[in-house]
Amino acid sequence: MNRLTTPFGSYALTRFPEDPRDRLRAWDAADEYLLRHLHAGTGERGPVALDGRRVTVLGDRWGALVTALAGHRPVQITDSCLAHEATRANLTRAGVPEDAVRLLTTQDVPPERIDVLLVRVPKSLALLEDQLHRLAPSLHAGTVVVGTGMVKEIHTSTLTLFERILGPTRTSLAERKARLIFCTPRVPAGAGEPNPWPLTYTLGPDAGAGPAEGLTVVNHAGVFCADRLDIGTRFLLGHLPGGTSTRRIVDLGCGNGVLGTAAARLNPGAEVVFADESYQAVASARATYAAYAAPHAGTAERGTGGAEFLVGDGLAGVPADSVDLVLNNPPFHSHQATTDATALRMFAQARRALRPGGELWVVGNRHLGYHVRLRRLFGNCELVAGDPKFVILRAVKGKRETGRTA
Incomplete structure (x- = not known):
């Protein structure tokens, strides 16, 4: 040490x-x-x-x-x-x-x-x-x-x-x-200049081909791509899974919460868990989801699923075998260091939290080679979609497998 x-x-x-x-x-x-x-x-x-x-x-x-x-x-x-x-x-x-x-x-x-x-x-x-x-x-x-x-x-x-x-x-x-x-601080310091954060904007029709269109996004300072929708998230938004059998969804490394909120729209009645290690990110996700949920309270679009917001070490606090779908756009930097350690920890936590038959959907830069890690961890990995820069990968937890740490 x-x-x-x-x-x-x-x-x-x-x-x-x-x-x-x-x-x-x-x-x-x-x-x-x-x-x-x-x-x-x-x-x-x-x-x-x-x-x-x-x-x-x-x-x-x-x-x-x-x-x-x-x-x-x-x-x-x-x-x-x-x-x-x-x-x-x-x-x-x-x-x-x-x-x-x-x-x-x-x-x-x-x-x-x-x-x-x-x-x-x-x-x-x-x-x-x-x-x-x-x-x-x-x-x-x-x-x-x-x-x-x-x-x-x-x-x-x-x-x-x-x-x-x-x-x-x-x-x-x-x-x-x-x-x-x-x-050397002036007195009073900061006088006369308002704090511009958080930023708020509404997504247009180009945001993921539909499921995120019209959503109000709230970004507190420090959240990745705070002034716009990052291109990896935009790509995944265009391929989000939807279905009435999905009961519990996790937006892992949620950032501003747009993935989880769009997934809530596509899966009426599902509970969505927004998880991140950043206090700024979870505050953003809470505000983004609230902006979506308030106008639809009690309507069929929102359903009765609701949302949970977790600041912590990924899914460490989520019970094993309790989740149907995990959405993940993992970071590949820790401060100034480039590393896949955070992504690999997220993948292992997702496998533990997923129910047998549950799915992890990951978007990442093509060159990162996440498919190799996911096959090793889950025993399977499917390419859902790809473009010259990004891939969307799907890994399914085995029917007989129970949650365990990799």
């Missing part, structure tokens, strides 16, 4: 879910750079006095920052429930009481006052914009704002957001391909 050595102590840290085969660390040079700066300063700036000050950490990916700073009782704000789980595990491993860190989601009300704001720059510029707007009212003239990220993650547009929403901004010199961002 890798250890993060900092001026605040040395910590054994892991990602979540913990996998001994995973060689990706739970921190990087950007986290180390920020912690060194807080303790000893960088160039003409710092160190940062933390004792007795209200510290908030935005976007701490696996809890490395708040674990090191737990003695200052920080608030952690993240969009990922997996980051929260990793933080809990890392705090426990470090012998730190869990209540030493206050865990908040990006959907929660921000702290009333922030004296030190530490920002781990997220991959999504939209999420950064939304969160800076939400946190700005909590800042004051004495607030210290320091961001961190790898050089490849910090762009001119990143600095422009800090400057526009919070105040004057500059960067440090690069160290080990990482940079710091220093921002």
Whole structure:
């Protein structure tokens, strides 16, 4: 197990879910750079006095920052429930009481006052914009704002957001391909500029050849392809299965929930479960489904199935052998790393959750070769549709097979 050595102590840290085969660390040079700066300063700036000050950490990916700073009782704000789980595990491993860190989601009300704001720059510029707007009212003239990220993650547009929403901004010199961002907040910060998130739009007739046409889509910041329908989802929408025998459907990695909502339209009376590890995504799916369901309450189109919304580790909380259909457009990135680990975990969870005879429908880039993994896992895989970029694959759980982890 890798250890993060900092001026605040040395910590054994892991990602979540913990996998001994995973060689990706739970921190990087950007986290180390920020912690060194807080303790000893960088160039003409710092160190940062933390004792007795209200510290908030935005976007701490696996809890490395708040674990090191737990003695200052920080608030952690993240969009990922997996980051929260990793933080809990890392705090426990470090012998730190869990209540030493206050865990908040990006959907929660921000702290009333922030004296030190530490920002781990997220991959999504939209999420950064939304969160800076939400946190700005909590800042004051004495607030210290320091961001961190790898050089490849910090762009001119990143600095422009800090400057526009919070105040004057500059960067440090690069160290080990990482940079710091220093921002001096105006008072009041964020005044005069409304937060543009969430975005709402209505799908036209080109959205999946019918089942999604007319649906209102709500996208909170940070959701994949937040300002439009991504082409993989659009392709799957044009081939969604429908039938009265489908009782329980899961939109796995639901994003804005458009797949599950369109499936509800095609399968009247079916219950739809929207599952994602992102708080922003599940909030989006809830709003998208609500926009569809409200006008049809009590009508034949909506039926009586209803919906359930789960923020968690995929289908870990869904009972085995309880689902008829799983729809999945899996991600193939984890932060900056390209990996199929998340997709493979989703496929295994889907097989466990499906009833015998239940089906997993997957859309993915053709070059990813998901058909090989699905055949190995399910014993079968059928090509439903394909184009030069995407394939839609269907795997069926065997009639005699009961849910088990691969």
